[in-house]
Amino acid sequence: MADTSTKNGRGATNGQPADRARVWGGIDLGGTKIEAVVVDARGEVLGRARHPTPAKGGPGEVVKELYGALGEAAQTAGIEPAKLAGVGVGAAGAVDANSGTLAHTSNVAGGWDAPYPLASDLGDLVGGSKVVLGNDVQVAVAAEYKLGAGRNYRSVLGVWWGTGVGGGLVLNGVPWRGQGSAGEIGHMVVKPNGARCGCGRNGCLEAYAGRACMESKARAAAKKGEKTLLFDIMREKKRTRLSSGVWARALKDKDPLATRLIDRAIEMLGTTIASVINLLDVEAIVLGGGLGSRLGPLYMGRIQDAMHPHLFITERKPAMHIAELGDLSGAIGAALLAGPQM
Amino acid sequence: MADTSTKNGRGATNGQPADRARVWGGIDLGGTKIEAVVVDARGEVLGRARHPTPAKGGPGEVVKELYGALGEAAQTAGIEPAKLAGVGVGAAGAVDANSGTLAHTSNVAGGWDAPYPLASDLGDLVGGSKVVLGNDVQVAVAAEYKLGAGRNYRSVLGVWWGTGVGGGLVLNGVPWRGQGSAGEIGHMVVKPNGARCGCGRNGCLEAYAGRACMESKARAAAKKGEKTLLFDIMREKKRTRLSSGVWARALKDKDPLATRLIDRAIEMLGTTIASVINLLDVEAIVLGGGLGSRLGPLYMGRIQDAMHPHLFITERKPAMHIAELGDLSGAIGAALLAGPQM
Incomplete structure (x- = not known):
């Protein structure tokens, strides 16, 4: 050979x-x-x-x-x-x-x-x-676990924050797929009878933190007359959707609607991740996806702040890292x- | 030998x-x-x-x-x-x-x-x-997995519904302990800024479904003048606490306060268990603990009814069984x- x-x-x-x-x-x-x-x-x-x-x-x-x-x-x-x-x-x-x-x-x-x-x-x-x-x-x-931000750990929760909110688990070195569909952190219930999710159910994490659901809320608010820069920035960037870059720019410009929606997304992400930590006690969280990669470096600390009040084991806070392998x-x-x- | x-x-x-x-x-x-x-x-x-x-x-x-x-x-x-x-x-x-x-x-x-x-x-x-x-x-x-209600499955979530709400996981035949403290399903957040839990946090499942927290709520309601049989039954049974048997009897007698508190507990149990299924996609749930063993045979179907609207994979509902090994x-x-x- x-x-x-x-x-x-x-x-x-x-x-x-x-x-x-x-x-x-x-x-x-x-x-x-x-x-x-x-x-x-x-x-x-x-x-x-x-x-x-x-x-x-x-x-x-x-x-x-x-x-x-x-x-x-x-x-x-x-x-x-x-x-x-x-x-x-x-x-x-x-x-x-x-x-x-x-x-x-x-x-x-x-x-x-x-x-x-x-x-x-x-x-x-x-x-x-x-x-x-x-x-x-x-x-x-699994790639982040083997080659990227999770490589120093044996058990990792990946949170892919983008259009939707996806998840993946590596437990003691082995990807955990359940019967094939494990990892749907975006469809864990964060608020009973809460906001409508793209999946048709109510109160899912994704209903608050998924980019598509946040865009729906922003469009509804704008239609009701709420002022926002989000759609001006979208047109300026020649987009038809509120991309991660559009959100990042609106937040930088302190747009109140964008700020409010992202604040809520962060709160719900932190709460749900804490619930997963209480259940699985994994060592580390890797934050990826379009919004995770774009906003993570700035907002990761705030997601951790939203997690901490809900952690059952207070003396052992899990590590959190931004995904490293990017688009690949x-x-x-x-x-x-x-x-x-x- | x-x-x-x-x-x-x-x-x-x-x-x-x-x-x-x-x-x-x-x-x-x-x-x-x-x-x-x-x-x-x-x-x-x-x-x-x-x-x-x-x-x-x-x-x-x-x-x-x-x-x-x-x-x-x-x-x-x-x-x-x-x-x-x-x-x-x-x-x-x-x-x-x-x-x-x-x-x-x-x-x-x-x-x-x-x-x-x-x-x-x-x-x-x-x-x-x-x-x-x-x-x-x-x-x-782990015992239920090997010898009891979980013996026909490779991956099981155990929900121990009693004074508190405990949990245990067996994933692909191996107990999952995380860094030692996995399984705290009772301290997953089921309602942000929700009811006060015995752990000092807010909105935990246990705050709604744990027997100790339900007893606190019943005592507060009785103190405010709400009529309930719960404490009469407790004294009749020569107890100082609202034991599982006391709750079972009050429910049988259609006590409105007991019914309302148990209804809420069931709703929150179902919601949280569904969230865990969406995350882990395990095959089966084993319901144990004092209340689980006592009320499970009658109420398991209602817990499943509370789960089903939140399940992401609708065509594959996990099995649910009552623990079989009892006190041992x-x-x-x-x-x-x-x-x-x-």
Whole structure:
């Protein structure tokens, strides 16, 4: 077996043939973009590519685009896709890892509801590599645990604060998936009979802290005549949604509506995270996602302040860190799902 | 090695010598009583004894009484305490399993705050057996997982509904203790800025569902002039506290105050359990504790009704069962902690 490792610990690099047994592909299927990487046994990124998620055409088009992004990443890494030891795909929606199907992909514009055999379809295109599916947030948290902000701990709660509020758990070194759907911290109830959530229920954390729900509240308030800079900033930034950057700017400008909604989000995040700590007593929290990455550095201390009054074990406050792998955490985590044991 | 097993699967019984390598002691240190058992490698109870918990005298008296109960259980099983392969103790309070100390035993009348070396003191009396400590609810849930209502599942949430609301987790066959203090479902926040809890915080599940907190509310309501049968039933039953039996009787008699408080407890239990399911996606819930055992058979369906509207994965409702090992779950679980691998 060829040894592709070099002194600095990196594997094969561009243009050099990579050893099939030791190179994996990872793809993060997001609502707007597809991130693909090829990594070595240490999780080092050897190649990467980003493609837009097809807005129409259904699962067939999405699979083609996943393959396109993977092929480009593989090319950069100097390997044929068919020679990858395995390929992982992280996606939002209902992932059935055993059957390799993905259903309820509501975040993908050209998405679908019924279970679609994504793993076998992509596997046919890739040829020879085994394709495995995982939940996008779960794999991102696993990547942070192995290679990022959680690497110094054995048990980690990942909180992905973005359009929704996702979660992932690593317990004693092993990702905890339950029966496949663990980690839905965003749908823990933080206030009985509380605010309406995008999921149709009431009082979920996501109803207060998810970007989509906060945007709904901001639009309703603006419609009622409440003054806010949020939508001016949105137009100025040529956006159609209140992106993390829009919120960050409005907060910087001390917009009262943005401040009030974010204050409430922080309070509810802190309260819910404290509940999870009381239940699981994990060592550390990793805060990721669009809002987590953007606002975390400034607001992490306030989330901790909101947690502390609710912690049952007061003398042992869990560590909190901002995710470190950025946009690639999902793709790297998906690749780790496919095989590299570290 | 002598084979102590017989055809019906039971180990050594009364009066017969038991094999040292295969017999363990377990003790449940409760607020009012100490339960001790001696079990074989299958968890079968070979001997048992119940002693009252000393109301004064501090840790020294408690250790003596633990030993007294253990000795009596061992005698019934026909073994010298010194010949036990190991002894486990389950206790409420702050257990440090590594150092073998117990602190903050607020539920024990003659209790103490500072860490006390319970394991080594009891070990000195027992002689030869290694004594290990565990949290009372965690070990009871582990016993239900191995031998009781959770035996058909790999991942279980135990909810111990009694004076307080305790919890225990078994995840993929392994008790999850976090850094030692996992399972505090009673101190998950079910209502921000909600009712005052015995722990001094606000809005904990226990503030609504714990028997002690419900009793405080009932006393306050009665003091304000609200009519209730609760305290008449208490006196009739010659109790000084609203025991599970008192609540059961008042509910049967349709006492409005008891009904209102229990309705609220059920609603909050269901809501919080649903939040845990959304986070952990375990297969089953085991409901134990004084109120859980007493009211569970009648009210379990209502707790499930309160859960269901909050479950994120609606097509997969977790199973719920009432604990099966009764008063002995804690003592058996403590014995399992000491060694028998099943």
